Structures are given as structure tokens and as C-alpha cells.
Amino acid sequence: MGRYIIRRLLQALLLLALLSVGMFLLIHALPGGPEQVLFNPRLSAAGRAAIRARFGLDQPLYIQYLKWLGNALVGDFGFSFVTNQPVSELLTERFPATLELFSFALVLALILAITIGVISAVRQGSVTDYGLTTLSYFGIAMPVFLLGLFAQNIFGVWLHILPVSGTSTLGFTYDPFNAFLDRFEHLILPMLVLAVSFIAGWSRYMRASMIEVSKQDYMRTARAKGVAPVPLLIRHALRNAVIPLITVVALDFGQVAGGATITEGVFAWPGMGLLFLDSLTNRDFPVLLAMLMISAVFVIGFNLIADLLYGVMDPRIRYS
Amino acid sequence: MDISERLNVPSTGEEIEPFLEVTPQLVQQRRSQGRIIFDRFIRNRAAIVGAIFLILLFLFCFVGPLVTTHNQPDQIHVTDVAQTLAGPSWQFPFGTDDTGRDMMARAMAGGQVSLLIALISMFMAVIVGVSIGAFAGFYGGIIDTLLMRFTDVILSVPLYLLLFVLSASFTDGSPKSVILLISFFGWQYAARLVRGEFLSLREREYVLAARTIGAKGFRIMFRHILPNAAGPIIVNATLLIGVNIILESVMSYFGFGIKPPNSSWGTLVSDGQGFFDVDPLLLMVPALLIFFTVLSVNLVGDGLRDALDPYMTER
Numbered sequence: 001m002g003r004y005i006i007r008r009l010l011q012a013l014l015l016l017a018l019l020s021v022g023m024f025l026l027i028h029a030l031p032g033g034p035e036q037v038l039f040n041p042r043l044s045a046a047g048r049a050a051i052r053a054r055f056g057l058d059q060p061l062y063i064q065y066l067k068w069l070g071n072a073l074v075g076d077f078g079f080s081f082v083t084n085q086p087v088s089e090l091l092t093e094r095f096p097a098t099l100e101l102f103s104f105a106l107v108l109a110l111i112l113a114i115t116i117g118v119i120s121a122v123r124q125g126s127v128t129d130y131g132l133t134t135l136s137y138f139g140i141a142m143p144v145f146l147l148g149l150f151a152q153n154i155f156g157v158w159l160h161i162l163p164v165s166g167t168s169t170l171g172f173t174y175d176p177f178n179a180f181l182d183r184f185e186h187l188i189l190p191m192l193v194l195a196v197s198f199i200a201g202w203s204r205y206m207r208a209s210m211i212e213v214s215k216q217d218y219m220r221t222a223r224a225k226g227v228a229p230v231p232l233l234i235r236h237a238l239r240n241a242v243i244p245l246i247t248v249v250a251l252d253f254g255q256v257a258g259g260a261t262i263t264e265g266v267f268a269w270p271g272m273g274l275l276f277l278d279s280l281t282n283r284d285f286p287v288l289l290a291m292l293m294i295s296a297v298f299v300i301g302f303n304l305i306a307d308l309l310y311g312v313m314d315p316r317i318r319y320s
Numbered sequence: 321m322d323i324s325e326r327l328n329v330p331s332t333g334e335e336i337e338p339f340l341e342v343t344p345q346l347v348q349q350r351r352s353q354g355r356i357i358f359d360r361f362i363r364n365r366a367a368i369v370g371a372i373f374l375i376l377l378f379l380f381c382f383v384g385p386l387v388t389t390h391n392q393p394d395q396i397h398v399t400d401v402a403q404t405l406a407g408p409s410w411q412f413p414f415g416t417d418d419t420g421r422d423m424m425a426r427a428m429a430g431g432q433v434s435l436l437i438a439l440i441s442m443f444m445a446v447i448v449g450v451s452i453g454a455f456a457g458f459y460g461g462i463i464d465t466l467l468m469r470f471t472d473v474i475l476s477v478p479l480y481l482l483l484f485v486l487s488a489s490f491t492d493g494s495p496k497s498v499i500l501l502i503s504f505f506g507w508q509y510a511a512r513l514v515r516g517e518f519l520s521l522r523e524r525e526y527v528l529a530a531r532t533i534g535a536k537g538f539r540i541m542f543r544h545i546l547p548n549a550a551g552p553i554i555v556n557a558t559l560l561i562g563v564n565i566i567l568e569s570v571m572s573y574f575g576f577g578i579k580p581p582n583s584s585w586g587t588l589v590s591d592g593q594g595f596f597d598v599d600p601l602l603l604m605v606p607a608l609l610i611f612f613t614v615l616s617v618n619l620v621g622d623g624l625r626d627a628l629d630p631y632m633t634e635r
Contacts, residue, residue, distance in 0.1 A: 011465065011469060015469055015472060015473065018473070019473060019476055022473075022477075023477075026477070026481060026482070026485055027481075029485045030484055030485055031484075031485075130366075133618070134615070137611065137614055137615045137618055138611065140559060140562045140614055140618075141562050141607070141610050141611040141613075141614040141615070142607070142611075143566055143589060143607075145593070146589075146593065146603075146607070149593075201559050204555045204558075204559065204618075205552055205555050205556075208551035208552060208554070208555045208625060209551050209552060211551070211625075211629075212548075212551045212629065215629070243516045243517060243520055244513055244516065244517065244551070244552035244555075246516070247509075247512050247513050247516045247552075248509065248513070251475070251508070251509055251512060254475065258478055261480075276478070276480070277480070280480060280481065280484055288481075292476070292478070292481070295476060295478065296476035299472060299475045299476045300472050300476070303468075303472055303475075303512070306512075306516070310516055310519055310520065314519075314520045316520060316523035316524075317519045317520055317523065318523070319460065
């Protein structure tokens with residue numbers, strides 16, 4: 001197992017190197033450069049050239065890439081074209097917010113998705129199953145922005161119990177405990193909306209594989225030997241049924257560094273998704289590149305974690 | 321399961337049915353594998369409701385404009401500005417939109433785009449994903465490494481970035497290009513799901529048994545292992561339908577896909593949200609159509625899953 005992990009990590013480094021070249025080229029293939037998007041469109045040709053020279057965009061691509069790579073390897077991702085802040089500073093501002101949103105949503109979604117999936121599977125064909133199934137279809141078919149708007153209207157505008165946007169109440173200074181409470185209140189709605197989209201899909205995977213597993217011979221054997229229903233579900237069924245869920249959760253959570261663009265947009269949550277969209281429209285190359293590389297690290301990392309978890313859950317799996 | 325219980329099952333026209341228990345070989349000759357699956361599917365009431373619903377939706381979108389008068393989606397019927405955004409009436413059952421166009425005609429025309437794009441991209445994505453996942457999971461080693469690292473690369477490229485880049489060079493925006501782009505972003509989940517299942521299933525006893533009697537790689541992969549991995553694949557396929565319909569509207573925002581004045585359910589939803597306070601119908605009609613499509617596709621998918629399940633006992 002140790003050798004496998006080391007091999008995968010080496011592969012990941014190679015992959016990241018390749019991806020950095022690809023991403024660099026992709027970004028420079030974007031129509032229009034920062035000098036066209038950010039500055040006065042009536043700027044003279046000389047003025048544009050001066051701006052390009054200041055950002056180093058007038059040099060050949062491979063020199064730009066090597067310069068970027070040299071700096072990135074020592075942790076310097078340059079300065080944002082738009083705000084002139086160091087990219088690392090911008091990211092340390094935004095990433096924790098997205099991570100907070102995703103982590104809470106992930107935990108909630110995992111608990112609910114597994115519960116719903118298992119209940120649906122155990123009571124397959126019952127009213128409960130059809131009810132939960134229909135509910136999850138609503139979650140699948142409902143666009144996220146719409147769900148967000150409904151949630152804001154119901155909990156914020158009508159019931160007045162939850163704040164509808166941002167991360168904290170403006171104009172108040174709280175003691176640490178109440179500040180925490182205030183932030184948590186702001187987190188609830190975006191977290192719920194994000195979780196609903198996860199739950200709807202994940203519970204379907206859980207249900208399908210639980211139904212499949214529950215018909216296997218060893219389940220009948222275990223039941224015949226007198227294993228109680230709950231341990232039977234958890235130790236015998238769930239463990240064998242969880243592989244598709246691991247796959248999907250790792251894939252969905254691997255997107256964390258890309259942020260949840262729509263959810264963050266609806267709730268004005270200052271996370272990575274909005275930063276990505278902003279830097280994309282502004283052609284803020286240094287920020288974009290850094291974000292793309294971080295997302296790639298997360299995608300690759302979570303897929304590796306999933307592969308390792310397969311082996312933990314099903315010891316028959318061998319990576320020779 | 322005793323035989324008298326089986327005798328109570330309404331006969332499907334095959335008198336031999338009750339002897340299934342007694343003389344399995346005899347029946348096996350009479351019913352092909354496909355026939356067994358079809359018979360199981362037909363008996364699943366929820367799946368049949370879903371299939372009928374899906375057929376009705378297709379009839380509504382493709383035959384509707386031919387047999388009703390709602391076939392001018394781009395025609396401005398109401399020119400009086402005060403009368404646009406009308407509610408339902410005999411003339412316009414779904415009302416009219418903000419420029420006085422017939423919403424029913426737009427829903428039908430939009431459905432043609434959405435249904436076709438969603439279904440074709442789903443099939444393409446699932447076929448590509450299942451093949452890649454099956455090979456990677458079954459053979460392992462270097463094949464697994466190459467295919468899965470390639471999948472990781474594609475997963476790392478954000479959709480929006482590629483759309484931005486392509487929107488400059490890739491301007492034809494035909495349904496074909498939309499289908500290709502959506503499938504390109506749709507196969508990775510299926511690939512990783514199928515690979516994960518194959519990694520586990522290839523170690524089962526029945527695979528060893530199949531190998532012992534001389535079955536070769538392809539036969540084991542697609543006849544023995546694949547039916548056992550059907551659950552997650554079908555869930556993924558049915559989820560993709562809904563995702564694709566929404567994705568298509570994102571694409572048209574970037575200038576791909578259908579362009580105004582044409583419509584799709586996705587663009588109708590995003591157009592309708594601006595008028596939600598004034599006329600919720602503009603949003604509800606396409607949103608409900610998408611919901612019913614997702615619902616019926618899922619019912620059919622569940623029925624298919626049950627029918628394909630080798631452990632499913634005959635009811």
C-alpha cells in the first residue's frame with residue numbers, strides 16, 4: 001500500500017507539471033487580454049503595449065511560463081492584475097470561506113444522504129421510498145439559484161429568522177462567542193442549499209447500491225445466523241454498498257477549490273467560486289493560474305483518497 | 321417461494337410460466353435474456369408510468385406543434401405592451417411571455433432542443449465513461465494509470481474556463497457542438513464509478529468461475545461484471561439528464577447552443593426568473609417540464625435497474 005501511495009504521489013507531481021503547461025496555454029488562449037478588459041478601451045496602441053510590458057505579457061509565452069514556474073515553486077504566485085494584492089493573500093482570504101461552506105455541507109449531506117438512501121432501500125417500493133424519491137427528484141430538477149431564492153424568501157423575508165447574505169452582520173461588533181454565532185447564522189442558508197444538491201444525488205447512489213447488496217447471499221446468511229438488523233445494515237451491507245458513494249463524494253468534494261459559484265453568488269458568500277468568475281472575466285492571469293493549480297491538487301488528491309478508501313472498505317481490492 | 325404462489329401470477333400468455341421452477345432449462349430455451357428483462361420491466365408499474373410520461377413529453381414537444389396551432393414560438397402575438405405577460409387563456413394555455421410570444425409554442429420548441437441534447441449527450445457520456453472505467457478497473461496496472469490520470473486531467477479543467485476560451489473560436493453553436501461539449505464534461509463520473517465497481521467486482525468468485533471455463537476479457541467485462549455494476553451507472557445516467565438540461569442553458573449564456581429568438585427549457589427558466597414576481601408561470605412552466613422529465617427518466621431508470629438485476633426474483 002505504501003509503495004502504491006508513493007507511486008500515486010509521483011504521478012500526481014508529473015500530472016500537475018503537465019497541467020500547469022496546459023492551463024497556462026489555455027489561459028493565454030482566452031479572447032482579449034487584461035489590458036483590453038480592465039483598462040480604457042480608447043487607450044492608444046502604445047498605451048496598451050506599455051501595460052502589456054508592465055505585466056510582462058509582451059515576452060514569449062515560454063519565458064513567461066518559466067518565470068511563473070520559477071516563482072510558483074517557491075510559493076510566489078505573483079500579484080493580481082486587478083487589486084495588485086499578492087495572489088497568496090487573496091487566496092488565504094477566500095479559501096477558508098469556501099472550505100467552511102463545503103465542509104459543513106459535506107458533513108450534513110453525508111449523514112442525510114446515507115440515511116435517506118438506506119431507508120429508501122430497506123423500504124423499497126413503500127410510500128416512504130416513493131416520498132423520499134420524489135423529494136430527491138425535486139432537488140435534482142430544481143436549479144440551485146432558484147432554490148437559493150426560495151430559501152432566502154422563506155427564511156429571510158417571511159420568517160425573519162435567518163440572514164440572507166454575507167458572512168456577518170455589518171455595523172456590529174460582537175464578543176467572540178456572539179461573533180461565532182453570527183457567522184454560523186449566516187452560514188446556514190448557503191450550506192443548506194449546497195447540501196440539498198449533494199443529498200439529492202448521493203442518496204440515489206446509496207439507495208441503488210444498498211438494494212443490490214441486500215439481495216446478496218451473504219446477507220441472508222448473516223441474517224440466518226441471527227445478526228440484528230442494525231449491525232447487519234451497517235457492518236455487512238453498508239460497507240459493501242459504499243464504493244459508488246465514495247467515488248461520487250470524492251468527485252464532488254474535489255471541486256471545493258473551484259468553489260460553489262452559483263450558491264456563493266446567490267448568498268454573496270465571499271468564496272473561491274466568485275473569485276474565479278471575477279478573475280476569469282477580468283483576465284486576471286496570476287489569480288486564475290493559482291486557482292486552477294490549487295483546484296487540480298484537490299481533484300487529484302480526493303481521487304487518490306477515494307482509491308485508498310476503496311481498499312479500506314473492500315479488502316479484496318488490490319492495486320498490483 | 322412455493323409453486324402455488326407463482327400460479328396466482330397473471331399469465332402473460334406463456335402457459336409454460338408455472339414450470340419455471342420445475343424445469344428451468346425448458347423455460348430458458350423459450351425466453352431469451354432480453355425477453356426476461358423486458359417482461360420484468362413491463363410488470364413494474366412505476367417504470368411503465370415513467371415510460372408513458374416520457375412518451376407523452378416527446379409527443380408534446382415533437383408532435384404538438386404539428387397538430388395544434390402552437391407552432392410559432394418566435395411570433396409576437398400580443399403587440400399591446402400592456403397585454404404581454406398574459407395569464408393562461410384558451411388561446412394561450414401557458415400565457416404569453418414579456419414580448420407577447422406564445423409560451424406553449426415556446427415550451428414545445430424548447431423541449432425539442434432540451435430533450436434531444438440531454439438524451440444524446442447522456443448516452444454519449446455514459447458509453448464513453450463506462451468503456452473507459454471498465455477497461456481501467458478490469459485490467460488495472462498501466463492501463464488503469466493512463467486512463468484514470470487522463471480522467472483527472474479532464475476533471476481539473478473547469479467548464480467555465482473552457483467555455484470562455486472556446487466562445488471566441490468556436491462560433492457555430494449548432495446543437496452538434498453543444499452535444500459534444502456537454503458529453504465531454506459528462507463522462508468522468510461514469511468512468512470513475514464504473515472503475516470503482518470493477519475494482520471490487522473483478523475479485524468476486526463468479527469472475528474466477530467465468531475465467532475457469534475459459535471466458536476472455538471482453539466477455540467477462542461486459543457479460544459478467546457490467547450487469548452487476550448497473551445500479552450506479554443507471555443512477556448516473558438518470559442524474560445526467562437533469563444536469564444536461566441545465567448545462568445547456570449555461571452554454572447558451574456563453575453564446576453556444578441555441579440563440580435567441582429560439583428557446584430551450586433551460587433558457588426559458590433563466591429568462592423566466594427575471595419575471596418571477598410579475599408572472600411566476602414563465603418560470604414554473606419550463607421548470608415543471610424539466611422536473612417531469614427528470615422524474616420519468618428516473619422511474620424508467622429504476623425499472624431498468626430492477627429488470628437487469630440478476631438477483632431480482634420474479635414477482
